[in-house]
Amino acid sequence: MLRRTIITTAVLGLMVALPAQATYTSIQANLLDGVPETDYTAGVLTIDSASVPTTQLTLNDPDPLLGTVTDMDLDLVTYFNYVFMDGETVKSIFTGGNFSLTFNYDSSPYYIEGPISNMVFYVSSATPSLSYIAGEGLFQAAYELPGSDNWPAPLQSSIKSLTLAFGCDLGEFDWAEGALDCPLETLMTLYPDNSAAPGPAALLLLIPGAALLRRR
Numbered sequence: 001m002l003r004r005t006i007i008t009t010a011v012l013g014l015m016v017a018l019p020a021q022a023t024y025t026s027i028q029a030n031l032l033d034g035v036p037e038t039d040y041t042a043g044v045l046t047i048d049s050a051s052v053p054t055t056q057l058t059l060n061d062p063d064p065l066l067g068t069v070t071d072m073d074l075d076l077v078t079y080f081n082y083v084f085m086d087g088e089t090v091k092s093i094f095t096g097g098n099f100s101l102t103f104n105y106d107s108s109p110y111y112i113e114g115p116i117s118n119m120v121f122y123v124s125s126a127t128p129s130l131s132y133i134a135g136e137g138l139f140q141a142a143y144e145l146p147g148s149d150n151w152p153a154p155l156q157s158s159i160k161s162l163t164l165a166f167g168c169d170l171g172e173f174d175w176a177e178g179a180l181d182c183p184l185e186t187l188m189t190l191y192p193d194n195s196a197a198p199g200p201a202a203l204l205l206l207i208p209g210a211a212l213l214r215r216r
Contacts, residue, residue: 023061023062023148023150023151023152023192024059024060024061024062024145024147024148024150024151024152024192025060025061025062025191025192026060026189026190026191026192027057027058027059027060027101027112027189027190028057028058028060028188028189028190029056029057029072029074029101029186029187029188029189029190030056030057030058030187030188031047031049031056031074031186031187031188037049037186038164038180038186039180040178040179040180041179041180042179043079043080043175043176044077044078044079044080045076045077045078045079045080045094045097045119045121046076046077047074047075047076047077047186048075049072049073049074049075049186056072057069057072057103059105059145059146059147061145061146061147061148065105065146065147067105067106067146068105068106068107069103069104069105070103070104070107071102071103071104072101072102072103073100073101073102073103074100074101074188075098075099075100075101076097076098076099076100076116076159077097077098078094078095078096078097078116078119078137079094079095079096079097080092080093080094080175080176081093081094081095083175083176086122089122090122090123091120091121091122092120092121092122092175093118093119093120094116094118094119094120094121094137095116095117095118095119096115096116097115097116097119098113098114098115098116098139099113099114099115099116099139099159100113101113101190105146106146108146110143110144110145110146111142111143111144112141112142112143112144112145112151112157112190113141113142113143114139114140114141114142114154114157115139115140116137116138116139116159117137117138117139117140118137118138119135119136119137119159120135120136120137121133121134121135121164121175122134122135123170123171123173124163127169128169129167129168129169130165130166130167130168131165131166131168131169131170131171131173132163132164132165132166133163133164133166133170134162134163135159135162135163135164136158136159136160136161136162136196137158137159137162137196138156138157138158138159138194138196139157139158139159140154140155140156140157141153141154141155141157141192142154151192152192152193153192153193153194154192156193156194157190157191157192157193157194158190158191158192158193158194158195158196159188159189159190159196160189160190160191160195160196161187161188161189162186162187162188162189163186163187163188164186165186166180
């Protein structure tokens with residue numbers, strides 16, 4: 001009994017002495033570089049930014065890492081599937097595609113990337129000269145990151161706070177046939193969880209409504 005008590009005490013002492021490994025809380029990508037990088041044509045949404053100012057990427061591990069970020073490249077492609085009504089809001093479901101974020105941190109290469117499960121987009125506000133499309137989605141992350149290099153939920157990661165700003169009125173935008181010819185800027189936050197967009201079960205519940213819309 002005494003030996004067991006000593007061993008238990010030693011283990012607890014080690015747990016106190018050794019700090020728990022940190023994990024990422026989010027990655028924020030701010031593409032406010034004055035260069036349009038978003039395109040939507042024929043049901044395909046594409047974000048392609050090969051040269052973003054290095055100050056626009058924040059790696060929270062869990063606090064912001066203070067090293068130097070260079071050569072950031074963010075790419076996203078996903079495909080329109082159907083629309084449905086959520087109250088008075090028309091939301092557009094996208095499925096498939098891929099997300100990729102690569103960058104150098106203190107001169108070493110890193111990445112987080114993977115296939116997209118689903119995305120949801122909707123026009124959150126509109127004026128004759130400016131519109132915002134808000135979106136979020138899920139992707140399966142593979143990664144190699146600086147700091148702790150610990151992304152807690154690689155198979156259920158979220159793309160959230162995705163805001164696309166456009167210099168035109170998209171209040172009656174046709175997701176099925178429309179094309180965006182006035183893209184401005186993109187903001188995006190990645191989270192290591194599954195808090196974004198409907199999960200597969202929720203999407204199945206929406207399929208009957210999607211079929212009805214297609215018949216119309």
